[in-house]
Amino acid sequence: MKKNKLSSNMEDYLEAIAVLKAKNGVARVRDIGKLLSVKTSSVTSALNTLSKNSFVAHERYGYVELTKEGEVLAQQVQRRHDILIKFLTDILTIDPKIADEDACKMEHTLSPQTFQKLTKFIEFIKTCPDGQRPDWLKSFDYHFKTGRRRRCKIRELKQKLKML
Amino acid sequence: MKKNKLSSNMEDYLEAIAVLKAKNGVARVRDIGKLLSVKTSSVTSALNTLSKNSFVAHERYGYVELTKEGEVLAQQVQRRHDILIKFLTDILTIDPKIADEDACKMEHTLSPQTFQKLTKFIEFIKTCPDGQRPDWLKSFDYHFKTGRRRRCKIRELKQKLKML
DNA sequence: TTAATATGTTAGATTTATCTAACAAATAAA
């Protein structure tokens, strides 16, 4: 009983299970519910669906385990979440809590192409060495706060050259 | 019977109505259904909900009209859609069709803070004048395609200065 | 102007995700 595409909701449960295992060593129904802000009965219900599709292994009253497949999928979701968080916090400087909420909304549905380009874009902007070329992030921060642009080093250097 | 917060789904219907009115002058049930890829019965059902909440005015077998409130909300959604499209196509150079799909997924739920920062960010990057400071978009495109960075004008100018 | 076609509506079923309330099992405390 496999499925190639889980709902955003089911992906959320997988992700929550992975997060809890990483944090506490085990994932319990109660904690999954707390993390996702749903009642435990909703968790049980979701786990039944995920079990039928072989993404989790769960016996009554036991801890929740991810299958190999479940783990792979959870990791994919987490990777996408991380990319989004990085963009939102490091580049747009969104508050961490809001960034996390926004990332949760996007992580399930955005196209692979967008994730790929976004990854490259982040890497491109963040590895921009200060001094060697202008520091985009600082420039953007300055622009966001003041509405103005920072002084342009290239132009100034060109001026100097001319004067010599 | 007002509501302060419509579901993403209902916002989609409002947006579709606005798009059709702009394009064809009128919005018909059939065309709304086509645009959103749902059956006309689903549209009728949605219009009932929107009517009850005073976002549309719709009499049986007639054209669909937005109320003042509906129009305001539709415009807000469209504005958010445009911001996202601009970022995805102009900066990340995502294919227009995919960009549109992705924008549709984000436009209803992202935080105001993210939209605000994103708007500024786009403006900041796009008004970067070529020659005066490095053209970020071209540099990113080069980096995305080759994995390398373009030559650094500042460093070269500094070298020249030293040599003199 | 009637018949054919297109469009819109209604009723009722289905799916997904949630909830409450009653119950069952496991764990902790007395």
Next chain:
DNA sequence: TTTATTTGTTAGATAAATCTAACATATTAA
């Protein structure tokens, strides 16, 4: 080891969004 508390499950209800199929109204064409 009983009792109390916490945790997990089940059954059944609810809400949103969709669908199909039958029907109603408009529009177009003969």
